[in-house]
Amino acid sequence: MSAPLLSVEGLRVGFRAADGGMVEAVRGVDFAIAPGEAVGIVGESGSGKSLSMLAVMRLLGPPARATGGRVLFDGEDLLAADEARMRALRGRDIAMVFQDPQSSLNPALTIGRQITDVVRAHRQVSRSEARRIAAEALERVGIPAAATRLGAYPHEFSGGMRQRALIAMAVACRPRLLIADEPTTALDVTVQAQIVDLIAELRRDLGIAVIFISHNLQLVSEIVDRVVVMYGGKVVEDGPVADIELRARHPYTRLLRSCVPSLSGPVGPLVAIEGAPPRLGRMPPGCPFSPRCPQAVETCAAEMPALLREGRRSLACWRPQ
Amino acid sequence: MTGPILALRNLTKSFPQGGAFDRLLGRGSRFVALDDVSLDIQRGDVVGIVGESGSGKSTLASLAVGLAKPTSGEVLLDGEPLSRLMRNHAGPWRRRIQMVFQDSSSALNPRKTIGRCLTETLALRGVERGAREAEAIALLELVGLGPEMAPRLPHELSGGQRQRVGLARALAMKPDILIADEPVSSLDVSLQAQVINLLSRLTRELGLTLLFISHDLALVRTLCTRIIVMRKGQIVEQGPCLDVLEHPSHPYTRLLISAVPKGIAGRRTPASPDMPAREPARSANAG
Numbered sequence: 001m002s003a004p005l006l007s008v009e010g011l012r013v014g015f016r017a018a019d020g021g022m023v024e025a026v027r028g029v030d031f032a033i034a035p036g037e038a039v040g041i042v043g044e045s046g047s048g049k050s051l052s053m054l055a056v057m058r059l060l061g062p063p064a065r066a067t068g069g070r071v072l073f074d075g076e077d078l079l080a081a082d083e084a085r086m087r088a089l090r091g092r093d094i095a096m097v098f099q100d101p102q103s104s105l106n107p108a109l110t111i112g113r114q115i116t117d118v119v120r121a122h123r124q125v126s127r128s129e130a131r132r133i134a135a136e137a138l139e140r141v142g143i144p145a146a147a148t149r150l151g152a153y154p155h156e157f158s159g160g161m162r163q164r165a166l167i168a169m170a171v172a173c174r175p176r177l178l179i180a181d182e183p184t185t186a187l188d189v190t191v192q193a194q195i196v197d198l199i200a201e202l203r204r205d206l207g208i209a210v211i212f213i214s215h216n217l218q219l220v221s222e223i224v225d226r227v228v229v230m231y232g233g234k235v236v237e238d239g240p241v242a243d244i245e246l247r248a249r250h251p252y253t254r255l256l257r258s259c260v261p262s263l264s265g266p267v268g269p270l271v272a273i274e275g276a277p278p279r280l281g282r283m284p285p286g287c288p289f290s291p292r293c294p295q296a297v298e299t300c301a302a303e304m305p306a307l308l309r310e311g312r313r314s315l316a317c318w319r320p321q
Numbered sequence: 322m323t324g325p326i327l328a329l330r331n332l333t334k335s336f337p338q339g340g341a342f343d344r345l346l347g348r349g350s351r352f353v354a355l356d357d358v359s360l361d362i363q364r365g366d367v368v369g370i371v372g373e374s375g376s377g378k379s380t381l382a383s384l385a386v387g388l389a390k391p392t393s394g395e396v397l398l399d400g401e402p403l404s405r406l407m408r409n410h411a412g413p414w415r416r417r418i419q420m421v422f423q424d425s426s427s428a429l430n431p432r433k434t435i436g437r438c439l440t441e442t443l444a445l446r447g448v449e450r451g452a453r454e455a456e457a458i459a460l461l462e463l464v465g466l467g468p469e470m471a472p473r474l475p476h477e478l479s480g481g482q483r484q485r486v487g488l489a490r491a492l493a494m495k496p497d498i499l500i501a502d503e504p505v506s507s508l509d510v511s512l513q514a515q516v517i518n519l520l521s522r523l524t525r526e527l528g529l530t531l532l533f534i535s536h537d538l539a540l541v542r543t544l545c546t547r548i549i550v551m552r553k554g555q556i557v558e559q560g561p562c563l564d565v566l567e568h569p570s571h572p573y574t575r576l577l578i579s580a581v582p583k584g585i586a587g588r589r590t591p592a593s594p595d596m597p598a599r600e601p602a603r604s605a606n607a608g
Contacts, residue, residue, distance in 0.1 A: 044509040045480075159374075188373040189536050193580035200589070215509045218584035245585050259514040261539040263566060263581055269521065270514035270543055276479050 003075075004032035005209050006056070006177060010069035013051045013060065013233075015280065022067065023281040026052050027233040029069070030307060035176065038203055038210040040220030040241070042256065043230035046277045049213050052230075053179050055079075057096055058086045073177070092122040095170035099182040101162035105154040111138070112150025115169045122173050137168040140205075141198060160191035164198065171202055178202070179211045184219070196223055217257050221245050229253045232278050232288025234304075239313035249313075249320040251295045287318065295319040324400050325361035326530050327385060327418070327498055332358045332394035334380050354380040356554035357394070364497075367524055367531045369541030369562060371577060372551035378534045381551070382500045385532070386420050416446060419491035423503035425483035429475040435461070435486050436471030442493040460489040465519060481512035485519065492523070499524075500532045505540065517544055538581050542566055550574045 013026035026048040033039050041049045055066045058078060071078040073094065078086070090096075098104045106114060115134035119125065125133070131150060138146035141164040154162055163183060170178055180199060184192035200223040203210045214220045220227060227244040229237040229252065237250040248254045258271040275292040284290055290300035299318050307316040335351040355377040362368060370378045383389045385396055387407050396403040398414055406414040422428040429438060439457035448456055458468045464485040475483055484504055491499055501520065505513040521544050524531045535541055541548055541562065548565045550558040550573065558571040569575045 044511055189538075189580040190373060190576055193582075196582075197589075204590075216582060217510075218587075219582040221584040222582060222587045223590075242585055256511065257584075260510050260582075261514075261543045262583070263539050263542060263578060267543060267563070269518050272514035272518055273511040274515070276481065276512075 004072075005035045005037075005074060006211075007032040007072040008052065008056065008069070009072070011052055011055060011066065011071060012068035013048070013055050013064060014067040016063040016065075017281070024067070024283075025064070025233050025280055026055065027283070029230070029233070029235055031228045031235060031238055033177070033209055033211060036203070036207045036209050037226065038200075038212065038224040040217075040224035040227045041211060041213045041230060042215060042217050042220055042227060044215055044256075044277050046232075046280070047230040048233040049230045050181050053096070053181055053211065053213060057090060057094065057179065058083075059096075088122070091118050091170075091175070092173045093175050094177045094179065095173070095175040096179040096181065097163070097166050097170050097183050099185050101159060101166050101186065102154070104166055105162060107154050109153075110150065111152050111154065111157065111165050115150075115165070115172055118169050119172050133172055134168070137172040138165065140171070140202070141165070141168040142194075143168070158191075159187050160194065163187060163191075163195055167195075167198065167202070171206065171208065174206060175208060177209045177211070179213070181213045182215070183212075184214075192219070199223060216260060217245065217253075218260050218262075229256070232283055234288060234316065235307055235314070236287075236289065236316050237314065238307075239315075243313055249315050250289075250317045251293050251319070251321060252289045254321060287316070293319075295321065325397075326364040326366075326399060327362040327532075328397040328400075329358055329360040329381070329385070330395045330397060332360075332381070332384060332396065333392050334377075334384060334389065335392045353554050355384065355391075358554070358556055360549070360556065362498075362530060362532065364530055365528060366547055367545045368533065369545035369548045370532060370534045370551060371536060371538060371541055371548060373536060375553070376551040377554040378551050379502055380554075382420065382502050382532065382534055386418050386500055387415070388420075411445075416494045417496055418498040418500065419494050419496035421484070421487045421491050421499065421501040421504045423506060425480055425487050425507070426475065428487050429483060429490075431475055434472050434474055435478070438486065439471075439490060439493055442490050446494050456493075460493055461486075463492065463523070464489045465515075479512075480508050481515060484508065484512075484516055488516075488519070488523075492527070496529070498530045498532070500534070502534045503536070504533075506535065506537070513540065520544060536577075538566065538577055550577070 008029055008031050011026055011029040012024060014022040014024045017023045029052050043049050054060050056071050066079050112131060112134055115137060116130040119130040119133050135147040135150055138149060143149055143161060143164055157165060184195050199210060202208060212220050212224055221241050224241055227241050228235055231252050237253045244253060245257060255273045259273060261270055273292055278288050284301055286301045286303050287305055290296040297319060305316045305318045307314050332355055334355040335353045338350055338352040372378050384391050387403055398406060406412055436457055439460055440453040443453045443456055461468060461470055466482060466485055505516045517540055533544055545562045548562040549556055552573050558565060558574045569578060
């Protein structure tokens with residue numbers, strides 16, 4: 001593997017609790033992504049996947065903050081970078097697309113203005129050149145008659161088109177890394193499929209590395225090379241997509257895959273993961289999944305297994321399958 | 322009674338569209354949310370209604386429970402027109418058809434405890450004061466929640482737990498028909514499975530007639546015996562669930578099926594050298 005584009009090492013994110021103490025939500029996360037690689041980060045709400053990415057982008061605000069670890073982007077530790085440096089990187093080298101396209105756009109400005117603002121913040125180009133770049137970006141994300149749509153306001157776009165516009169904004173400056181945080185959750189299934197296909201296409205055509213966050217393993221598996229599975233603020237398994245989907249070793253990964261029904265095979269009760277993810281500040285001392293894990297033994301509840309690398313896969317489990 | 326428990330007859334609902342100014346000048350047009358839909362639901366049917374936003378499936382639900390009035394057409398509950406039944410606003414008909422909503426946080430009063438939410442509903446059904454608390458606990462148990470939930474407020478519960486409370490509140494009325502409008506679409510996959518299994522079990526055990534509104538075909542396949550595919554206010558295809566999903570005849574049904582995430586089997590680029598890639602492309606129309 002070539003030198004990683006992004007390497008997250010021992011990342012910790014905590015919240016300042018009312019009593020003055022810190023509650024940890026991300027508890028030592030390690031993973032890396034190579035230039036041009038597509039990685040899916042999957043896990044339930046509260047697993048720490050979105051918080052980790054906000055920490056990478058340095059977008060955490062009080063009471064949350066990164067409390068430890070390193071985020072190396074092209075060798076530079078982003079957690080140590082100053083705000084001016086981050087502003088230069090965000091949108092130019094690393095871009096992020098969020099879940100709700102409605103609230104990510106300014107309702108009072110045209111789509112064109114919002115994209116050209118990003119372009120002009122990072123590149124010394126004229127207004128007309130910025131508009132040309134914006135139109136090209138809209139065209140690329142599949143918005144027909146892009147040049148005429150620059151004058152449209154967000155409310156004139158459907159949910160799917162708004163998400164396309166945000167993706168256009170994200171890729172307008174040709175970033176090296178695109179982070180998509182549940183980009184399709186608010187969208188219809190058919191639009192979801194189109195957005196997933198679009199992200200795959202942009203990655204292929206522009207060579208952008210992609211981090212795709214979702215709670216649906218089957219969805220990310222359609223386009224990523226590798227999957228990182230998170231639970232309780234930790235990485236529990238990481239490996240090539242085919243291994244994770246067909247030969248997962250962590251009981252959580254297996255359950256996460258089998259609780260989503262498919263359109264083929266016998267019809268019967270769904271496999272459910274009983275219970276709920278651990279609450280903040282109430283993490284068990286051992287493996288965070290142990291209270292819900294059908295395979296758990298005494299050790300699991302008592303001691304956290306280390307994330308061990310084996311070839312191209314990593315696993316943190318006392319009772320691998 | 323052998324007729325349908327719920328029947329829709331040429332049901333149409335339209336809304337004025339365009340700005341207030343246009344409407345004032347009589348220039349406004351109307352958006353047709355539901356377009357001449359007729360449908361018979363038999364007692365004990367478990368029906369999935371699928372389609373995208375704007376297909377009219379939620380409009381259909383709100384007309385069926387009497388939350389909105391149709392522009393034309395009629396809803397029949399056991400053969401009786403809902404428009405007539407509704408003259409008695411709090412009549413016994415209202416108990417018989419209940420709804421579970423998509424957004425569990427806005428469907429519950431944030432300032433009332435779970436217990437109070439249920440006992441008030443039980444009072445509406447005429448359960449005596451002394452018996453309400455015990456029955457509320459029994460309802461919580463029915464949906465897989467413990468009695469410790471009763472004194473809590475909605476924000477202290479997880480999304481999955483709140484959705485169970487929404488279900489318990491609907492069941493408190495001992496309904497014959499339950500309409501669930503996207504009840505799991507805001508939940509994580511693991512919690513979706515829990516709620517779907519619960520709905521499936523309760524429908525069977527209580528002999529409920531269920532209208533399950535969803536855009537997730539795989540969930541509908543798991544839960545429902547019959548499927549209705551809606552698009553732009555009309556029913557484009559319907560039939561036994563497995564038949565329709567295995568042999569869809571309408572192109573829109575096929576499009577919905579192709580959009581279901583299929584994991585590495587759905588890839589266009591190989592996941593690894595030994596994995597074949599999927600060929601046909603999905604519709605690329607914007608928006």
